[in-house]
Amino acid sequence: MGLELLFPIRPDEGSSTLRKTPRCQAAWTPQREPREARTTNSVDSDELLCPRSAAQSRRTSRERAPAAAPPTSQARGGPERAPIGCSAAALAKADIISTVEFNYNGDLLATGDKGGRVVIFQREQENKSRPHTRGEYNVYSTFQSHEPEFDYLKSLEIEEKINKIKWLPQQNAAHFLLSTNDKTIKLWKISERDKRAEGYNLKDEDGRLRDPFRITALRVPILKPMDLMVEASPRRIFANAHTYHINSISVNSDHETYLSADDLRINLWHLEITGRSFNIVDIKPANMEELTEVITASEFHPHHCNVFVYSSSRGSVRLCDMRAAALCDQHAKLFEEPEDPSSRSFFSEIISSISDVSFSHSGRYMMTRDYLSVKVWDLHMESRPVETYQVHEYLRGKLCSLYENDCIFDKFECCWSGDDSAIMTGSYNNFFRMFERTTLRDVTLEASRENSKPRALLKPRKVCTGGKRKRDEISVDSLDFSSKILHTSWHPADDIVAVAATNNLYIFQDKVH
Amino acid sequence: MMLSKGLKRKREEEEEGLAVDTWWLDPGHPAVAQAPAATAASSSLFDLSVLKLHHSLRQSEPDLRHLVLVVNTLRRIQASMAPAATLPPVPSPPPAPGVADSLLASSDAALSASMASLLEDLSHIEGLSQVPQPLADEGPLGRPTAGAPPSLGALDLLGPATGCLLDDSLEGLFEDIDTSMYDSELWAPASESLKPGPVEGPGKEETTPELDEAELDYLMDVLVGTQALERPPGPGR
Numbered sequence: 091m092g093l094e095l096l097f098p099i100r101p102d103e104g105s106s107t108l109r110k111t112p113r114c115q116a117a118w119t120p121q122r123e124p125r126e127a128r129t130t131n132s133v134d135s136d137e138l139l140c141p142r143s144a145a146q147s148r149r150t151s152r153e154r155a156p157a158a159a160p161p162t163s164q165a166r167g168g169p170e171r172a173p174i175g176c177s178a179a180a181l182a183k184a185d186i187i188s189t190v191e192f193n194y195n196g197d198l199l200a201t202g203d204k205g206g207r208v209v210i211f212q213r214e215q216e217n218k219s220r221p222h223t224r225g226e227y228n229v230y231s232t233f234q235s236h237e238p239e240f241d242y243l244k245s246l247e248i249e250e251k252i253n254k255i256k257w258l259p260q261q262n263a264a265h266f267l268l269s270t271n272d273k274t275i276k277l278w279k280i281s282e283r284d285k286r287a288e289g290y291n292l293k294d295e296d297g298r299l300r301d302p303f304r305i306t307a308l309r310v311p312i313l314k315p316m317d318l319m320v321e322a323s324p325r326r327i328f329a330n331a332h333t334y335h336i337n338s339i340s341v342n343s344d345h346e347t348y349l350s351a352d353d354l355r356i357n358l359w360h361l362e363i364t365g366r367s368f369n370i371v372d373i374k375p376a377n378m379e380e381l382t383e384v385i386t387a388s389e390f391h392p393h394h395c396n397v398f399v400y401s402s403s404r405g406s407v408r409l410c411d412m413r414a415a416a417l418c419d420q421h422a423k424l425f426e427e428p429e430d431p432s433s434r435s436f437f438s439e440i441i442s443s444i445s446d447v448s449f450s451h452s453g454r455y456m457m458t459r460d461y462l463s464v465k466v467w468d469l470h471m472e473s474r475p476v477e478t479y480q481v482h483e484y485l486r487g488k489l490c491s492l493y494e495n496d497c498i499f500d501k502f503e504c505c506w507s508g509d510d511s512a513i514m515t516g517s518y519n520n521f522f523r524m525f526e527r528t529t530l531r532d533v534t535l536e537a538s539r540e541n542s543k544p545r546a547l548l549k550p551r552k553v554c555t556g557g558k559r560k561r562d563e564i565s566v567d568s569l570d571f572s573s574k575i576l577h578t579s580w581h582p583a584d585d586i587v588a589v590a591a592t593n594n595l596y597i598f599q600d601k602v603h
Numbered sequence: 604m605m606l607s608k609g610l611k612r613k614r615e616e617e618e619e620g621l622a623v624d625t626w627w628l629d630p631g632h633p634a635v636a637q638a639p640a641a642t643a644a645s646s647s648l649f650d651l652s653v654l655k656l657h658h659s660l661r662q663s664e665p666d667l668r669h670l671v672l673v674v675n676t677l678r679r680i681q682a683s684m685a686p687a688a689t690l691p692p693v694p695s696p697p698p699a700p701g702v703a704d705s706l707l708a709s710s711d712a713a714l715s716a717s718m719a720s721l722l723e724d725l726s727h728i729e730g731l732s733q734v735p736q737p738l739a740d741e742g743p744l745g746r747p748t749a750g751a752p753p754s755l756g757a758l759d760l761l762g763p764a765t766g767c768l769l770d771d772s773l774e775g776l777f778e779d780i781d782t783s784m785y786d787s788e789l790w791a792p793a794s795e796s797l798k799p800g801p802v803e804g805p806g807k808e809e810t811t812p813e814l815d816e817a818e819l820d821y822l823m824d825v826l827v828g829t830q831a832l833e834r835p836p837g838p839g840r
Contacts, residue, residue, distance in 0.1 A: 246664050334667055353667040378826040382675060384668045403668050436648065436679050440672045493676075494651060499669055 185593035189577055192588065193257040193265065196581040199227055199588050200267055201595055202252025206236040208269055208322075210280060211597075225586070227597055231280050233322035236271040248273050254339050256348070258361075266325070268348060272335040275350055277326035277361065283319045287311040331357050331367045338388045344395040351388035356400060358412075370418045371400060371410065386501070387446050393453045399425075405442030407458055409469070425456070425467050427474045437489045437498065445501035450510040451582075457513060459504040462486060464515050464525070479525045479532065482517045484555040484566050497571050505580045516575025519564065520591045521551060537575060537589045537596040548598065645680060652677040660825050670826075 184205030191200050199211040212230035239248040249272055258266040264281040289311040293299050334352035341348045349370070350357050356371035371388075375381055384403045391397035396412045408421035429438060441461035448457045456467045458475075462483060465475035481502075485492060492498040497518075504515040516522045517534070525532045534551045554563035577590040585600035652673055659670045 244664075335664075379823045381667075381671055381826065384671050386668060403671055436645075436676055436683075439675050439679070443668070443672060490648065493648075496655075496669075499672065 182593060187577060187590035187593060187595060188251050188253060189255050190579040190588050190590045190595070191255045191257060191267075192579045192581050193267075194259050194582060196583055196586065198230065198257070198265060199579070199597070200255045200257065200269075201588075201590065202235065202255050202269055203593070204249075204251040206234055206238070206250030206252060206271065208233055208235045208252060208255065208267075208278070210265075211595075225599060231320040231322055233278070235269045235276060235278065235324075236274065239273075253336055256339050256341050258341055259345055261345075268339050268341065270336050270339050270350065273329065273332055275328040275336070275339060275359075276324050277328070278322050279325045280320060280322045283321060284316060285313045286316045288314050326361065326364050328359055328364050328367065331359075337386060340389045340398070342390045342395050343393055347395075349388060349390060349398060351385050351400060353384040356385065356388055356398075356418075368416070370412060370416070372417065372419060386444050389447055389449055391453055392449050392451060397422075399447055399449070399456060401444035401447040401458060403443040404439060405444055405460060407444065407447055407456065407467070423469070423472050425458075425472045425475075427465070433486070435489065437493060440493070440498050441489065446503040448504055448506060450506050451508065452510055455510065457504055457506065459502050459515055461498060461500075461502075464504050464513060466513070466527070477527060479513070479523075481515055481523050482521075482553070484553055488566065492571075495571065497574075500574055500576065502574075502576050503578060505578055507580050507585065508583045514578055514580060514587060516578055516589070518571050518574050519569040520573045520575055521553075522575045522578060522589055524587075535598075537591045537594070537598075538573075539594070645683060649677070649680045649684065652680060660822070665825070 184203060184207075186204040187201050188204055189200075189202040192198070193200070197213045199213075201209050201211075203209070208231075209229060210231045211227035214226045214228060235252060236250040238250040240246070241248055251271055252269050253271060255267055255269045258268070258277075260266075264279050267278050267280070269276055269278060288295065289309050291300070291305060291308055291311075292302070328350070332350065332352040332355070334354050336350055336352045338351040339348060340351075346362075347358055347360050350359065350367075351371075354372065354374040355369055357367040358370045359367045371385070373383065373385060382404070386401045386403055388398060388400035391399075397409065398412070398418075399407050399409045401407045406424060406426040409423040409425070410418035410420075411422045412418060414420070414422065429442070444458045444460050446457075446459040450456065450466075454469060455476075456469060458465050458467065459481075462485060463481055464479045466477035466479075467475045489498060502516050504513060506513055511528055512524055512526045514522060514524045520536050520538045521534050522537060523532060523534050534553070535548045536551050549562075552560075552563045553569070554560065554565045559565050573592060575589055575591055579588045581587065587598050589596045589598065655673045656670070656677060659665050659673060
């Protein structure tokens, strides 16, 4: 498959109005830049470089904050996230993307970052006069989902970083998503407004209340069109149910309930009820000294609303059936591959720790990501996976130094293509890997500005593991371990992928279109 | 590779097969070919793990996954450094007994030789003048036999580990990871929030590293402390 860069985006780029977003309830008008903006260095005149290409060469608005309009806003009551005079490094840290998720039809793409912000991109609708713009994602809405909090009881600061975003299936004109930080899950409603009412009786056009005694005649308000406004408002806040850090949320196929998982417990919620949740898994030992395993990820089955799985730091996945018992500590199935004795080392457990688990769209398979590989499991067979893909086996000889610099603890995600024929996961050096399950072809690609131009095909990359390095190869020792792709998402229907590389978002699509 | 080559003969073939790419080994670590050197390497891995554990515990809210993985790795390393007494398998977590058993099942001679140098390493870090005796037999309680000087904190490290294995219980498995000896000198003052009140002051621990079970509990207290909401603080806090 050939992937071309569709749209490299930095979520905070292109418009300083994004920075000025006040409290979540306020509306924000998407900034539409003129399409005519083209760069002069386009070799192929047919290539319409994306409107933001002019912005790409600029530094981010965050880094320019001391000179530009201050990002703080009086409306935001919480602590200022980016005070003037803050160093560029501190500013950039909040921009690190921590989660990426397409919605159910792929028209919306949500990203969450370390600063507690959610930015939603919307796919451009097909436009005959500008055929190239089809498929481009532009900023649709941005809002502050979580603020840093302070737990006075424990004297701990609760990070505002968004750990996960999950969309709800669309039921009406509005969009709903769940976003969570370490402790609190919020249900957000994102709705459009393109009409306003004019001609109120009790208030003037500018909102001032009219004196009722002065009203002599009644009129019927009429709806008038207005500029599109996208509003995000928190509809539910699910708090105080997790002692440990939430690592996963998953919406059930019944569309009424969802689960949230932290290191030791999994809770079941009803979307309408914030006052309580049901604990369905609890692996906390009576004695914390006996703790040897934590929950690392959890997901509901896409079709069976009573089935969910959770993965552990010891490399096992447990499938549970909620019909069996109220507390699903007893698993229905245990998926665990026996350790290969020939590759056993001190780090065997760490590299077997599962960082992500994901059901296939069909519901027949499940994929797990451990440090070095991706495994596809048939839900009917617990003894071993049916497919194993090596992501970066060349790192096996470097485990000690990766342990030293903590990279061995990195949690990579993985995702399925819409038809389950391919899977994708990230690696280091801004590389990401895609595996075709039927043809068994795989490719390593890089998400970086230097190596990709919009509409240009991505060049496959190769890591040289030993011996003579060929010209285009990169040696293991030259890999940049601080540039890691942990979060990726695949469009549910088309061959479009979203890749988060630190604080940059890349959207690639298959050239064969 | 950091694997203790001397402990398991089977590994020799594998290590030769692996790419000998040692760019990440700084010059302080000798080549893997020699058993004592390998042990030094595994002891430095041990030190690194303790350092990580300590660092992890210092966080106001430790990342449980990181903590658990480091602790489990530390146990593996400890098990590989323990003497080759025939020990019964640990009842729970399944992978651990397998590793411990296989690593311990190998030759004793190499182990006791490497043990001596390992303890020397640890005592060197400890700053103690005594060169400890290599661990010979462990009593069922896991305490060092009379031959070994009881004041050596390092032995407490190794002793309770095997003791726990012998005990057939995981009670106090965390106790064996004694980080107090690292607390005192090398890092920030022991008055950091890690230690609860009742431990007899940092002063005592700097001078006499003899630690009984109650004092070693501070490690667990920190873990317990992460759930302060659920349990009322015990008298120790």
